[in-house]
Amino acid sequence: MRKARLRGLLWMLFVSGKQRKRCELRETAPLSFFPKRGKLFFTEPTSDSPLTELQVAAEEKRTLKEGQTLSLDCVYTKKYSYSQKAWQRVTDGGKVETLAITNRTSRKSSQEPGGRYFLEDDSVSSAVRVRMTNVQVSDSGRYQCVIYLPHSDPEILSSVHLVVTKGSSATPVPGKTATQNRAQIPTHPPTTTEAQNKFHTSPRIVTQGPPKSTAGVSPPGLGVNPTNMTYITRTFVFSIVVPVVCGLLSKSLVFTVLFAVTQKSFEP
Amino acid sequence: MSCCCSLLAWALLTLLGLGAARENPNCCGPIVPRREWRALASECHQSLKSPMRYVVVSHTVGSPCDTPASCLKQVHNVQSYHMRNLGWCDVGYNFLIGEDGLVYEGRGWNRQGAHAGSAWNPKSIGISFMGNYTERAPPLRALRAAQSLLACGVARGALTPNYEVKGHRDVQDTLSPGDRLYEIIQTWPHYRD
Numbered sequence: 001m002r003k004a005r006l007r008g009l010l011w012m013l014f015v016s017g018k019q020r021k022r023c024e025l026r027e028t029a030p031l032s033f034f035p036k037r038g039k040l041f042f043t044e045p046t047s048d049s050p051l052t053e054l055q056v057a058a059e060e061k062r063t064l065k066e067g068q069t070l071s072l073d074c075v076y077t078k079k080y081s082y083s084q085k086a087w088q089r090v091t092d093g094g095k096v097e098t099l100a101i102t103n104r105t106s107r108k109s110s111q112e113p114g115g116r117y118f119l120e121d122d123s124v125s126s127a128v129r130v131r132m133t134n135v136q137v138s139d140s141g142r143y144q145c146v147i148y149l150p151h152s153d154p155e156i157l158s159s160v161h162l163v164v165t166k167g168s169s170a171t172p173v174p175g176k177t178a179t180q181n182r183a184q185i186p187t188h189p190p191t192t193t194e195a196q197n198k199f200h201t202s203p204r205i206v207t208q209g210p211p212k213s214t215a216g217v218s219p220p221g222l223g224v225n226p227t228n229m230t231y232i233t234r235t236f237v238f239s240i241v242v243p244v245v246c247g248l249l250s251k252s253l254v255f256t257v258l259f260a261v262t263q264k265s266f267e268p
Numbered sequence: 269m270s271c272c273c274s275l276l277a278w279a280l281l282t283l284l285g286l287g288a289a290r291e292n293p294n295c296c297g298p299i300v301p302r303r304e305w306r307a308l309a310s311e312c313h314q315s316l317k318s319p320m321r322y323v324v325v326s327h328t329v330g331s332p333c334d335t336p337a338s339c340l341k342q343v344h345n346v347q348s349y350h351m352r353n354l355g356w357c358d359v360g361y362n363f364l365i366g367e368d369g370l371v372y373e374g375r376g377w378n379r380q381g382a383h384a385g386s387a388w389n390p391k392s393i394g395i396s397f398m399g400n401y402t403e404r405a406p407p408l409r410a411l412r413a414a415q416s417l418l419a420c421g422v423a424r425g426a427l428t429p430n431y432e433v434k435g436h437r438d439v440q441d442t443l444s445p446g447d448r449l450y451e452i453i454q455t456w457p458h459y460r461d
Contacts, residue, residue, distance in 0.1 A: 073387045073391075075322075075387050075388050075391055075439070077434060077438040077439055077461055078437065078438050078439065078441075079438075079461055122387065124385070124440075124441070125385045125386050125387035125388070126385065126387060126388065126439045126440065127385075127387030127388070129387075
């Protein structure tokens with residue numbers, strides 16, 4: 001009797017191992033097992049929480065040096081071909097500041113002299129090309145591409161976490177950076193009303209600062225240098241370390257339980 | 269007492285089995301590898317940053333095929349058209365689906381395809397049904413093959429768990445993937461227009 005039970009347990013262990021090979025059958029049945037299992041074992045983004053979904057799936061991290069140019073494509077689908085698109089900064093408090101917006105007819109953002117934000121809506125590729133020239137440390141933070149919808153909240157296409165580090169880029173232009181800094185300082189005092197928020201308002205000051213032909217100085221393609229290192233280590237952790245650790249933990253748990261059970265069943 | 273214990277152990281083992289099943293990257297349906305359809309060597313170098321958020325579904329508009337032998341030939345034809353006539357570095361799609369219900373490996377999960385335009389190619393996996401689906405729908409076995417391929421992509425970490433399926437016409441000016449197939453993919457749980 002006891003032996004039979006033990007055999008049953010061992011068989012179960014064998015089956016639990018075997019089960020791994022059969023998952024594709026279950027996964028073809030949409031929305032049945034799949035989300036539940038995710039919730040049971042891992043704290044993964046679940047499709048019913050839009051915020052985590054956005055952060056995990058769409059947020060991309062870019063690291064640039066001061067003076068470089070951030071450039072990226074935000075893809076959209078045809079139903080938004082004729083909508084206006086905007087580039088926004090999201091502050092830590094969740095406040096959204098629109099930095100550039102495309103014009104309905106020209107499909108580009110209006111480029112004021114000295115402006116650093118530039119959008120171009122390429123309807124053939126179904127993408128908005130975003131360029132942000134001469135990035136500064138104070139520009140670090142979250143940005144997003146959005147579609148302006150006439151009767152509802154804007155639709156977020158993708159978001160980027162920008163980190164700007166000190167130190168000059170590959171082609172330093174010391175003279176220009178100096179004028180840039182000098183231009184920035186005098187505009188600061190008048191904005192004392194927004195002093196409590198000065199971190200977030202500083203990029204706006206830069207845009208509206210006096211004309212300074214820095215936009216033409218930093219070569220567009222040269223500054224782009226996204227570092228994927230953190231991304232790679234993250235995928236490494238998720239794809240290798242987590243399964244290995246989980247596997248070891250689960251196996252040791254199983255063997256502890258089995259050991260306990262066998263001990264119990266062989267007791268006189 | 270020991271009965272109770274063994275029940276507990278059973279429950280635990282079942283749960284662990286389920287958990288493990290989800291994480292295993294090898295749980296994919298059969299994918300016909302490139303060497304099996306005698307693919308020309310790829311000259312592509314652009315890689316994709318996994319996991320991908322988007323999947324773009326298209327059709328080839330070429331001849332359909334409903335046996336492994338004819339599909340093998342058809343994949344080969346598509347590749348040779350893309351490489352020899354269009355001068356591309358490889359067949360444009362990441363995967364091709366035959367009416368034989370099999371998935372044929374194109375550029376695979378890790379290399380950037382040429383199927384949805386310069387902005388969408390680096391951000392999506394392109395899967396193409398071999399045939400023209402303007403007037404008729406692909407057989408269920410082909411649709412099942414595509415769905416299980418996508419589930420496999422999630423299991424391998426090549427697609428995000430909340431990946432989005434788009435029709436080729438959602439991202440470019442084209443009739444692809446054909447009216448009938450487009451109607452079908454719009455009912456898929458991961459489809460977002």
